[in-house]
Amino acid sequence: MTRMQWKPAALLPLAALGAALAPTAPVYAAARIYVSVEQAQRDLFGSQSLAAFPVVLTPAQQDEVRAASSVAHPFQGSRIWKAADGGWFVVDEVVGKHEMITYAVALDGQGRVRRVEVLEYHESYGYEVAEPQWLHQFEGKDGAAPLKLGKDVENISGATLSAKHLTDGVKRVLAVYGLVLRGR
Numbered sequence: 001m002t003r004m005q006w007k008p009a010a011l012l013p014l015a016a017l018g019a020a021l022a023p024t025a026p027v028y029a030a031a032r033i034y035v036s037v038e039q040a041q042r043d044l045f046g047s048q049s050l051a052a053f054p055v056v057l058t059p060a061q062q063d064e065v066r067a068a069s070s071v072a073h074p075f076q077g078s079r080i081w082k083a084a085d086g087g088w089f090v091v092d093e094v095v096g097k098h099e100m101i102t103y104a105v106a107l108d109g110q111g112r113v114r115r116v117e118v119l120e121y122h123e124s125y126g127y128e129v130a131e132p133q134w135l136h137q138f139e140g141k142d143g144a145a146p147l148k149l150g151k152d153v154e155n156i157s158g159a160t161l162s163a164k165h166l167t168d169g170v171k172r173v174l175a176v177y178g179l180v181l182r183g184r
Contacts, residue, residue: 031122034130037104040117041081041089044106050081050089055180064179069172071165077176085109088181094169096123096162103166105138105173111182113138116170126159129166143174 035043041050055077057065062074071094079091086109093100099122106114116138118130128134137153149155149164156163 031120032127032130033120034118037079037091037119040091040104040119044104044115044117045083045085045087045089048084048087050083053080053082053088053181053184054078055080055176057176057180061179065172065175068175070168071172075172075176077180080181082181082184087114088177090173090176091119092169092173094165094172096121096126096129096165099123101129101162101166101169103169105170107173107177107181110142111174111177112140112142113170113174115139116166118166121162123162126156126162128156128159129162134163138170141170141174143178145174147171147174 057075057077065075066072073095075092081089083089088107088111089104090107091102091104093102095101100120101118101122102120104117104119106116108114116135118135121127121130134154134156138147141147145152147153147167147170149160149167153163153167
């Protein structure tokens with residue numbers, strides 16, 4: 001009777017084929033869309049009229065904003081609105097851990113944070129940064145506030161990068177206010 005011998009090398013072509021067919025694009029297992037831009041505007045400014053106020057930052061201004069906030073990618077000033085009472089509504093994006101977090105910051109006429117809202121969050125974990133009790137920490141802060149995670153902004157265990165990057169994003173919006181929106 002002939003005995004068959006096990007040859008693991010025979011499975012290598014199948015393993016290579018499986019690896020080649022595996023998805024290479026990121027999978028969004030838990031994308032969360034909390035609120036639209038329009039709904040956030042109504043929630044944060046009520047029935048006030050908001051006028052679109054897009055801005056284009058110069059390279060020097062982009063450098064200043066980057067230095068003030070630690071957010072590396074350029075600020076896109078196309079989603080800014082001015083409220084009838086002199087406040088501002090700014091939509092921005094920062095990277096969480098791997099994916100973008102879209103958020104809105106409402107500022108009063110003096111450049112203090114009225115409220116921060118997370119609009120979209122695409123990570124499968126760390127979504128606690130969208131919780132109102134965590135976001136309330138930013139209210140009343142202005143460009144002079146240090147906004148340091150772990151000091152005047154509480155960290156969230158398991159969401160450290162998202163919390164840090166969102167904190168830096170709020171600092172970035174406050175820097176943009178100080179550089180180009182104040183007094184307009």
